[in-house]
Amino acid sequence: xxxxxxxxxxxxxxxxxxxxxxxxxxxxxxxxxxxxxxxxxxxxxxxxxxxxxxxxxxxxxxxxxxxxxxxxxxxxxxxxxxxxxxxxxxxxxxxxxxxxxxxxxxxxxxxxxxxxxxxxxxxxxxxxxxxxxxxxxxxxxxxxxxxxxxxxxxxxxxxxxxxxxxxxxxxxxxxxxxxxxxxxxxxxxxxxxxxxxxxxxxxxxxxxxxxxxx
Amino acid sequence: xxxxxxxxxxxxxxxxxxxxxxxxxxxxxxxxxxxxxxxxxxxxxxxxxxxxxxxxxxxxxxxxxxxxxxxxxxxxxxxxxxxxxxxxxxxxxxxxxxxxxxxxxxxxxxxxxxxxxxxxxxxxxxxxxxxxxxxxxxxxxxxxxxxxxxxxxxxxxxxxxxxxxxxxxxxxxxxxxxx
Numbered sequence: 001x002x003x004x005x006x007x008x009x010x011x012x013x014x015x016x017x018x019x020x021x022x023x024x025x026x027x028x029x030x031x032x033x034x035x036x037x038x039x040x041x042x043x044x045x046x047x048x049x050x051x052x053x054x055x056x057x058x059x060x061x062x063x064x065x066x067x068x069x070x071x072x073x074x075x076x077x078x079x080x081x082x083x084x085x086x087x088x089x090x091x092x093x094x095x096x097x098x099x100x101x102x103x104x105x106x107x108x109x110x111x112x113x114x115x116x117x118x119x120x121x122x123x124x125x126x127x128x129x130x131x132x133x134x135x136x137x138x139x140x141x142x143x144x145x146x147x148x149x150x151x152x153x154x155x156x157x158x159x160x161x162x163x164x165x166x167x168x169x170x171x172x173x174x175x176x177x178x179x180x181x182x183x184x185x186x187x188x189x190x191x192x193x194x195x196x197x198x199x200x201x202x203x204x205x206x207x208x209x210x211x212x213x214x
Numbered sequence: 215x216x217x218x219x220x221x222x223x224x225x226x227x228x229x230x231x232x233x234x235x236x237x238x239x240x241x242x243x244x245x246x247x248x249x250x251x252x253x254x255x256x257x258x259x260x261x262x263x264x265x266x267x268x269x270x271x272x273x274x275x276x277x278x279x280x281x282x283x284x285x286x287x288x289x290x291x292x293x294x295x296x297x298x299x300x301x302x303x304x305x306x307x308x309x310x311x312x313x314x315x316x317x318x319x320x321x322x323x324x325x326x327x328x329x330x331x332x333x334x335x336x337x338x339x340x341x342x343x344x345x346x347x348x349x350x351x352x353x354x355x356x357x358x359x360x361x362x363x364x365x366x367x368x369x370x371x372x373x374x375x376x377x378x379x380x381x382x383x384x385x386x387x388x389x390x391x392x393x
Contacts, residue, residue, distance in 0.1 A: 019386040023368060136255070176308070180294060181295075183291070
């Protein structure tokens with residue numbers, strides 16, 4: 001799981017089946033994708049990880065949904081809202097990714113939230129769909145927000161993930177194209193590489209600070 | 215008027231782009247406007263003037279886009295933000311860049327995919343489909359009947375039968391229900 005599209009929405013949310021998404025993603029240079037509401041699958045050399053996207057839910061309900069999601073397995077993503085919600089969600093054990101930060105309030109993600117994300121190993125998702133499909137102020141706001149997130153990430157060290165939120169194979173982008181789009185956000189080659197493996201970083205078990213031997 | 219000597223001409227680069235979904239009828243002019251709009255939206259008028267993009271050829275699901283030498287990166291990023299023109303949804307996939315159109319054409323001939331035909335899709339290409347009375351291939355998916363629009367290398371593009379929903383669905387041969 002070195003090059004992962006952190007969120008795609010296959011059929012019935014979109015117009016492409018999860019197998020077709022995997023087939024196209026493989027041809028575009030990915031080795032894994034996170035598909036919302038899909039079953040785990042290996043197809044055409046691409047690993048499909050199930051994703052659970054929690055949105056429009058109060059913070060207390062997120063806990064129960066995360067608990068249910070943890071039993072099922074897969075990548076748990078929560079849609080960002082205001083600052084208080086984000087802080088609460090980042091503290092919930094089992095949350096892997098905070099997504100949709102471009103659509104949240106301007107103050108939704110600050111230095112305290114960034115520190116919490118780094119401590120709890122929660123990744124922040126960079127959704128490229130507003131950069132690809134948006135025009136004018138929508139794209140400008142998204143780029144500005146992502147630049148801010150990148151600055152926090154460099155400072156506090158929380159992982160980033162890259163996603164297209166593709167609902168169709170036509171919305172998927174090649175690894176090289178994504179790297180080009182990320183250069184608009186101020187990300188260099190190493191940042192992009194680290195962000196592509198962000199899902200692997202948050203889903204793999206953490207290294208223990210102290211290991212008991214014998 | 216005498217033509218400008220080659221050494222005094224602007225240096226250009228050509229980018230070969232594949233148009234997805236397969237079988238899309240490419241309107242060269244409309245595509246040029248879409249690309250031009252994408253470049254202007256992303257980089258602004260002054261950069262668009264420097265890039266000086268033009269769609270110089272369109273054939274069999276591929277187009278060749280021309281730009282000034284040194285602006286390939288800007289053009290490539292802008293091309294990845296093209297999502298369609300008019301009501302047509304499409305994606306532009308970069309295949310190669312070169313200094314001459316001829317070398318791109320040679321490369322295109324090598325990687326050429328079968329011409330999307332209106333004729334029925336052969337059985338060996340798409341084994342799970344069934345032939346309808348009018349000669350079109352049809353297949354089942356999610357309990358509904360679909361008409362196969364494209365079938366190539368395990369990919370199957372289908373359109374729901376009827377007049378209400380004519381959106382394309384993107385499947386694989388494994389997704390199709392065996393009749």
